[in-house]
Amino acid sequence: MKINLDGKTALVTGSSQGIGLAIAKGLAEAGAVVTITGRDAERLEKAAQDVNNLGLAGKLQPITVDLSTEQGTSRLFEALPTVDILINNLGIFEPKSFFEIDDAEWIRYFEVNVLSGIKTARQYLPGMMTNGWGRVVFISSESALQIPPEMMHYGATKTMQLGVSRGLAELTAGSGVTVNSVLPGPTFSEGVSDFVVKMGGDSQLSARQQTDDFVKEHRPTSLLQRAASTEEVANLVVYLSSPQASATIGAAVSVDGGTRRAIF
Incomplete structure (x- = not known):
């Protein structure tokens, strides 16, 4: 199978390093022009330059924004009004006792892990549906299904992502647009x-x-x-972003190393 994304534009949020950067690189290898985002301009620019120096079929272009803020979101949408592929990867995590997580922290996790993806989907899905083709992938976690007691706020927001993703898949039925979630493990x-x-x-x-x-x-x-490598996670995301994955819709696909003891 050869995945060809020539002529496609993509956005990977929270992608200056880790899984997000690996996904961006994988999409660029397939020929896409990929916008990566982050708050650290120096790190973001270096990440884009390092990947672009590899001479891939596609390329990375950085936009320094904080997508947990209205200002950052507006700046992104002004610079990038449409995309063909949206990867909602932005997320935060930190171990903390449930009894030490105050209301402000719960709200912050919701704004970063959930609301940022809702905003980007609301911006980019209409164009995809008009064009009759598009891909949206939410990077959730196996913690969405096995809530870690030491990171309950993180796990809960990852579960919410699954609900949003499935709801959007129902909304886009028959449009040629697919919406899915990926559940990485460690x-x-x-x-x-x-x-x-x-x-x-x-x-x-x-x-x-x-x-x-x-x-x-x-x-x-x-x-x-x-632990899985970031490339192993990215491989699945690149496939879900491809024309070949047209029949995978509304799914929550695991790449968790078999951590969750289940057959579905």
Whole structure:
């Protein structure tokens, strides 16, 4: 199977590193012109330059915005009024006791993890439906179905993403537009590895080994028995963004290394 996205435009939110950047690179490899977003201009510019220096069929173009704010959202929509492919990847997470999460923190998680994706879908779906083709993917998490008690606010917002994604898929029925969610499990990304290394204290092991050990200890149901790579997650997202995935609609597709003990 050869995925060809020549002539397609894409937006990957929260994509200066980690899963988001891997998705952006994968879409560019298939020929898409991909806009990446983030709040750190220097990091975002470097990420785009590093990928563009690879000489891929497509390219990355950075826009520095904070999509948790009205100002940032308006700036993005003014600079990028339409896209063919929307990847709602922006998200935050942090372990915290339920009893220490105040109302402001709950609202912040909703605004970043859920509302930012609602806003982008509201902006870009009408154009996709008019054109008769488009792809929307929400990057949720296996935590949406297995709520982690140490990150209840994160898990709850990821569950909400599934509801929004399925509702939008129903809304776009028969339009040629597909809306799906992807549920990654433990993934070796900058954010996750930083978190795990901090937990490891003075460990002499590499960040990769500490992350894999974390999976074995804290996600013992994992069949993969290691953290997935960002590229492994991105491969699924690129497929769902392709013409070949036209019959996959309204789905929540796992790439969690078999962590969730279920057959559906």
